[in-house]
Amino acid sequence: MNVRKYLATMKAAAAVWALCATCAFAETNIEFIQWWEPEMPAGALRGIMDDFEAANPGIKVTLVSGPYSATHDQIVVGAASGTLSDVVGLDGAWVNGLAKQGAIASMDSLMADAKYDPSQIADIVKVNGQSVMFPLASFVYPVFVNLDLAKAAGIDKMPATRTEFADAAKKMTNPDKNEYGWVLPLALQNPGGIQNDVMSWVWASGASMLKDGKPDLENEAVVGTLEYIKSLQDAGVISPGIFAKKEQDKVEEFVNGRVGMMIDSLAHINLIRERNAKLNFGISALPAVDGYTGKRGLPYASWGIGISDSSEHKAEAWKLVEYLMSPDVNGRLVSIANAFPGNVKAKPDFSKSDPLFEEAFKIFQSGHLANEFVGLPVAEDLMRDMNVEVQKMFDGQQTAKDAAANTQKQWLVEFAK
Amino acid sequence: MSSANEILMGTQAGTFKPRTRQRGMFSYKTKKRLVPFLYVAPAAVLFSLLMLFPMITVLRYSLMDGAIMKKNAVFVGLQNYVTIFSDPVFWQSVGQTLYFTVMSVIFHLLIGLAFALLLNTQRIDPTLRSILRVLFILPWLFTAVIIAIIWRLLLDPNGVVNSILIALHIVDFKVEWFSSTKTALHALTFANIWAGYPLYMVSLLAGLQGIPKELYEAAGIDGANEVQKFRYITIPQLMPIIISIALLDFIWTMQVFPLVWMTTGGGPIHSTEVLSTYTYKLAFSSYEFSLASASAICILIMSMSVTYFYIKHQKAR
Known part of the structure; x- marks a missing residue:
């Protein structure tokens, strides 16, 4: 190769490199941290991201995925060090702390700039009046009933009131056969039992544990709920080992036919089918207090989404949030995840899902999402405080009224911080 | 070069x-x-x-207020220490940590020594001895997660332990081992003892095999019986190993977290709260990283005080 040819080749290579580099620099890469990718079928979330990239040339999305607890730790550390990913998968229990820390941005101005209609979002989570989280997908918690146990106990309809529930639980209980009417997990490691299995009774009857955004635990509805649950324990209808039981133990006992009823996430339907294909079970809305005729509050957990305040690409991050919240994409995503949509206009396709999802969707549409822990400060800590007080009540150390009063005191301290 | x-x-x-x-x-x-x-x-x-x-x-x-969580955390001196020292749950955790640690160390030593003596004796058939050696060392091979799962299943109200106890008419109800404030700490300590004795067994067995036989022969000639040989030869010869390993075990057990977290999470109520779970909850549940740091420093000081004796003992050797 002579010198002239060599130089020409080098020039061409340099030109190609420069062209590629220009393209690369023109591209914006945004990070999206979440725990959902491992919980969805392989490649499902990446597929949605690929479609987003195709629809938005110049934006590339890097998924940062991990299990729930590891993602939480990563977000806490990222928030502290200012290295949080541009788009953040959020749990309602984390939102308040992250917002107060200044780690997640208000999306109000982004919505205004994009002329986005917020009324299409099922439940925007706000902290200090700022919109910081959209629930992308919601996992509702109905009551699961073992229909075979129910039939054997002579129960022919799903319990709709607390009296009916207590009656059904009593009939299904047979300690000699290790069969109990209800299962209540109150282990301290993950105090979610307080939200899903205790306070959900309050919300189901249209009541609240808050008043003007402050704790109101000594009200009749909360104390009445604690008394009701204690009465179930006194009646011996709750599976033993309450204080050491975790959510997975609860599901395991239901799968094995050892408990007649449990309050659990719809997301577990497939898991239950896989673990025990012969289990004959149904779902119904959480029972309300006798005589209640209003809309049922449905406890839920959600995959929330927000934007990092330290992001240098907020506009691009917003485009991704807007894309995921759009009716079509949202409907597609929740259909894959077996969840309910965050966009009220989304129409999930449950034709390929378990028939119970269709039934659950009817319950979802006839009630309203209710989880008052979403957006509260140190929500997990609040649940743990309450968990300890409820444990004391179950242990006979205090009454339901005392448990509510003591929790109220501790919560007020947390709210005052 | x-x-x-x-x-x-x-x-x-x-x-x-x-x-x-x-x-x-x-x-x-x-x-x-x-x-x-x-x-x-x-x-x-x-x-x-x-x-x-x-x-x-x-x-x-x-020494700061709202470390990590506040952008402009300020120096507050010993305020965080005052806060945790005035928390009764902290002192309950200290007491329970000491109970858990001391009982674990004592029983690790007793069980480890007993098994080491059993495996060192010539009165057992060598094949049986080899089988026992594998069996006795098994708990050491399991991770904390596996140990927690094993004991949660065994001590479940509907678990094997209750079934056996009820069948033998030792109890007439389902004991809620990890779920009762009366039994949880003891059950947890028992699981930790089961998990930790093989370290002692292996170390003491090596020590026993290193004791010269002549010492026992001389003692036999002087008319010493087996108890006297054990008391005046075996124990003094093993003492350096016992002290070293007990001090290390004390430091390690005081910091045990995974087993406690995965079995009881510090509950029911606070009946199995130890310093490690107390600190973890402050950091990752309450996001009180400053208070958690103060609690962690207390654990460090407690560990270092034992380390001081360990180093002193090592120097003396």
Whole structure:
């Protein structure tokens, strides 16, 4: 190769490199941290991201995925060090702390700039009046009933009131056969039992544990709920080992036919089918207090989404949030995840899902999402405080009224911080 | 090409040229003084980065208000220590940590010694001895997660242990081992004892095999019985191992977290709360990193006080 040819080749290579580099620099890469990718079928979330990239040339999305607890730790550390990913998968229990820390941005101005209609979002989570989280997908918690146990106990309809529930639980209980009417997990490691299995009774009857955004635990509805649950324990209808039981133990006992009823996430339907294909079970809305005729509050957990305040690409991050919240994409995503949509206009396709999802969707549409822990400060800590007080009540150390009063005191301290 | 020895000795093929050695940035004497530091430098840098820096950071956090969570955290002196010392749950955790640790160390030692003696005796068939050796060491092979799962299943109200106890008419109800405030700490300590004795067994067995047989023969000639041989030969000979391993076990057990977290999470109520779970909850549930740092420093001080005795004992040896 002579010198002239060599130089020409080098020039061409340099030109190609420069062209590629220009393209690369023109591209914006945004990070999206979440725990959902491992919980969805392989490649499902990446597929949605690929479609987003195709629809938005110049934006590339890097998924940062991990299990729930590891993602939480990563977000806490990222928030502290200012290295949080541009788009953040959020749990309602984390939102308040992250917002107060200044780690997640208000999306109000982004919505205004994009002329986005917020009324299409099922439940925007706000902290200090700022919109910081959209629930992308919601996992509702109905009551699961073992229909075979129910039939054997002579129960022919799903319990709709607390009296009916207590009656059904009593009939299904047979300690000699290790069969109990209800299962209540109150282990301290993950105090979610307080939200899903205790306070959900309050919300189901249209009541609240808050008043003007402050704790109101000594009200009749909360104390009445604690008394009701204690009465179930006194009646011996709750599976033993309450204080050491975790959510997975609860599901395991239901799968094995050892408990007649449990309050659990719809997301577990497939898991239950896989673990025990012969289990004959149904779902119904959480029972309300006798005589209640209003809309049922449905406890839920959600995959929330927000934007990092330290992001240098907020506009691009917003485009991704807007894309995921759009009716079509949202409907597609929740259909894959077996969840309910965050966009009220989304129409999930449950034709390929378990028939119970269709039934659950009817319950979802006839009630309203209710989880008052979403957006509260140190929500997990609040649940743990309450968990300890409820444990004391179950242990006979205090009454339901005392448990509510003591929790109220501790919560007020947390709210005052 | 000059070697480290040349620098140290200042010589090459027997020719000593001190003047040429003084050329360059450092004199010969300075270089000689620097060499040992260069040898320890990699270890010192690693120690500083991986141990010293995190420890100093935690100490700094413990003296600040709202470390990590506040952008402008301020120095508050010992306020965080005052806060945790005034928390009754902290003192309950300290007491329970000490109970858990002391009971674990004592029973690790007793069970480990008993099994080591059993495996060291010539009265058992060698094949049976080999089988027992494998069986006894099994708990050591399991991770904390597996141990927690095993004991959660065994001690479940509907688990194997209750079934056996009820079948033998020892109890007439389902004991809620990990779920009752009366039994949870004891059940947890029992699981930890089961998980930890093999370390003692292996170490003491090695120690037993190193005791000269002549000592026992001489004692036999002097008329000593088996108990006296055990008391006056075996125990004194094993004492250095016992002290070393007990002190290390004390430090490790005081910091046990995974087993406690995965079995009881510090509950029911606070009946199995130990310092590690107390600290974890402050950090990752309440996001009170400053208070958690103060609690972590307390654990560090407690561990270091035991470490002091360990180092003193090692020096004495």
